[in-house]
Amino acid sequence: MATEPLTAERILEATEEVLRRYGPAKATVVDVARVLGVSHGSVYRHFRTKAALREAVTSRWLSRTETVLAGIMEGEAEPGPEKLRGWLLALFDTKRHKAGDDPELFATFSVLIDESSDVVDAHLTELAHQLTRIVEEGVREGEFVAADPASAAGAVFAATARFHDPAYAPEWRKPTIDAEFTAVCDLLLRGLRA
């Protein structure tokens, strides 16, 4: 282990592991250093404070969703309505898998998110940007009508909060949730279509 160079990425992986194991209240920088077999000073050379480390790990966690969604946004083959639906479904799926597959880590990140409003704002800005690009593209192709694509994208994001806002995570296990998602998507796509 000591032969691998100590990168920021390795520290963030170890931090996520330590957070999963001890929870956000108990996890310390010393725990992270111990997992990596280095001194805590070495960790602090990459992240100057415990808060900076926690912000970076939260940002990394949220950026995984952004990367998946960016792949859909950049796809060229699909027509606008399918792309928009695919993007919304991928957002919902990523969030509910995070919530369902690893509830401890999800609870941990819910705590971290509450303490890192800048990181969350950056995440929401990136998602709004991607959604606006999809709406703009659909308008250019004559598939969507939207006088103000950014405002229409904001309305779509707000109208689907039930399917991405972590506050609704307990509802995501309901057997009717997929039908609800489809009904909301159908209505929004009908509202956007040219």
Add this chain to the structure above:
Amino acid sequence: MATEPLTAERILEATEEVLRRYGPAKATVVDVARVLGVSHGSVYRHFRTKAALREAVTSRWLSRTETVLAGIMEGEAEPGPEKLRGWLLALFDTKRHKAGDDPELFATFSVLIDESSDVVDAHLTELAHQLTRIVEEGVREGEFVAADPASAAGAVFAATARFHDPAYAPEWRKPTIDAEFTAVCDLLLRGLRA
């Protein structure tokens, strides 16, 4: 005071006042009886348990919103799209006035609501019923298209959660919230229109 008959309605008014004054953790049936100048036995003759009294006062609080909205639903002059928008705006306005004008009472009812899921379910069922009636009427008048009005109404309700779910109450003070509400409403009405 002793000359007025002790009605369920008077007990509920006094209970709301006691809850506002002491909060949900400290308010007792004895406090309610004291405010009314009666014995706690007289209160228990109307509401057999403290839980039953708390449920009844929560139900009464929620039913005030239902009454306002039913008035809009039953209005005959308006076309469907305006009626739907008016109903959604009245729902948003009632909730945010409750949250903004009397934050202590709103916080109190948020606690009571968490302990009375049956009362909340009945409230949500009533709202869904009203919204379905408005959609059905619009379909009948040829203003709306909806293969399944109940499902479309459910989608409208879910898509506007940001403007009625108490979990979002902190957002209702944002200066952009009215523009967001209008953008979501415009999109949904465009999605429903024939």
